[in-house]
Amino acid sequence: MTNIAQARIKREFKEVVKSDEVAACNITLELVDDKYNELIGKIAGPPDTPYAEGTFCLEIRIPETYPFNPPIVKFLTKIWHPNISSVTGAICLDILKDQWAAAMTLRTVLLSLQALLAAAEPDDPQDAVVAQQYKENYSIFEKTAKHWTAVYAGGPKSCPELDSKITSLKNMGFDENQARAALSSKGWDIERATEYLIN
């Protein structure tokens, strides 16, 4: 790791820890070890969104060439969002790709991700299935995203009807997470989800 990258991360880490957002419990940043090349970020789901009251963990890896190249970030917490892969947690966000500028910081990244949760861009999707649902049937999308927030991000319990559908698939012998993913992508239609799981 170059000196520049390490010096920058040290300072940015201080910046985040001292920031107002931390005080308001909106974002946090933790070092994985003392090498400053791996961090865990946490962001609070923005209020008035399906992600409200959830806490989302992020894996942040710092490349050798940081800050001239962007940090490599993905969601560790499973999330239902058009610009985030529901399978891998990979993120589609311009500032993590070609719109990165060396003057940006981890704090900017965390705040941008929080903003992304509040304002999805379904026309530039990472997860095509989620994006399609977002555009074609927003109420099902909202219900699904809330449910995922409740299950994986510690959000408030939402729709018991969805839980019972998952239970019925579980009783058929399917894995719970797989059942949830199948139901979510098939608009909570048990028959189509079963068909999808079998094939």
Place this chain on the structure above:
Amino acid sequence: MDDDEDEFDTSYYYDNNDDLDLEKPKKSDDPEYFEYELLKIEDVERMLNEEVEALCTSLKIAPSLAKMLLHAHGWRRSQIIERHQMNAEKFLVESRIVADKKNISQVQFIFSYGGGDRPGCFLLQEVITGTTHTCSICVRELSKSEFQSLSCHHIFCNECWDMHFGIQISKGLTTGIECMGSDCKLLVPEDFICSILKDPSSREKYFKFSFSDLIDSHSQLRFCPGPNCSIVVRAKEPKSKRVECKSCKSTFCFRCGIDYHAPTDCDTIKKWLMKCADDSETANYISANTKDCPKCHVCIEKNGGCNHMQCSKCKSDFCWMCLGEWKTHGSEYYECSRFKENPNIANESVHVQAREALKKYLFYYERWENHAKSLTLEEQTLKNITTRIEEKVMNNEGTWIAWQYLLKAADLLKKCRYSLQYTYPYAYYLDRGGRKELFEYQQAQLEAEVENLSWKVERAEISDTGELENLMDIAEKRRLTLLKDFLEV
């Protein structure tokens, strides 16, 4: 004012690739006629520099800014001058060359551009107060002489700029390198980069890549796509016409740079090639080189370009494409190139429609692929002809000179086949109607003539000169008629 015209001397040449004894088509008659010149890198550099200088003089701005403006606006000098005269500041801001004053926080900013030894760049004596400053990138506190910024006043130390340029260049970026500030889209001028960038190999890359960026942005110029060829083609009008590079012998379309594709246009051929790449697995089975004789079922390998096949065993004549009798392929009846669409298709089920669509695609693909293959097989034909000529001359059947007409015929055959190959993507995307009927009629005529010529070329005797020249004349006329009627200009 515009001296482009004068630079375009009459040094164009029209390379017909063959010196047929046919009457050479006149400028206005030949649909493939195109004026262009081949330039060496030094010539292009000189030409671009002249354009840059001309803009510097008209606008009174520094060369590096003039270059950025020309690159950003496709080298349309008169348009640039006009917009600059209308509102210079707005134009430069929109071109991402100077920062928008609204976005600059520092108070001591003095708006100026051009002039000075480093236009668009500011030594920050007025901006940094005190003798040292902390770089926001590398977090080091350095003397203020170590810092520079562009007109946006995003101040960074020279070492960080250097790192930034090196990394951007390694990603292939040159003319598009932006300032390091958050959300700052200001482009970094060449002289700013050159004054900072230290690593010699990065500098070399920068000059190489930015030069090719400039050429790409110039509608009158195109790099020859030939491997390791450094020739640049210049044509006054960016049309999709055939260009041949004298240096590496590649021929290509001036407008899109891929293989010449008349009568199909650039967008259609791109669509077609993409479709072929996508559907290649479906179409692959066609690529087999053998078919069975329709009469005696002996396995036959196609080893020449001609589609008129004669089974070596049962001597029946048949068409390689449709496996029908060759007798029905006279010029009046030649229908092998025409796809017969199901007229009732709209009322059929989705399933049948899908099958029909695939059938249609495979029909055209098969013919496209067949001509492409025939073209490579013509190379073999050419070799055979050369050996045959040698044998004939040894047996005192005509002189070597007298036999040369056969090579010319083979050359013309190649040219016709090439055009024919590119008629199939065109026909595939053509909507049903009178125009398609006319196109397919002319295509069929050309197909028939090409096969006649092909058959004759493989078997010609010295006494056939007259007949063969007649066939050549007809084939080339059919080809030019088709191109003239359907080549978009």
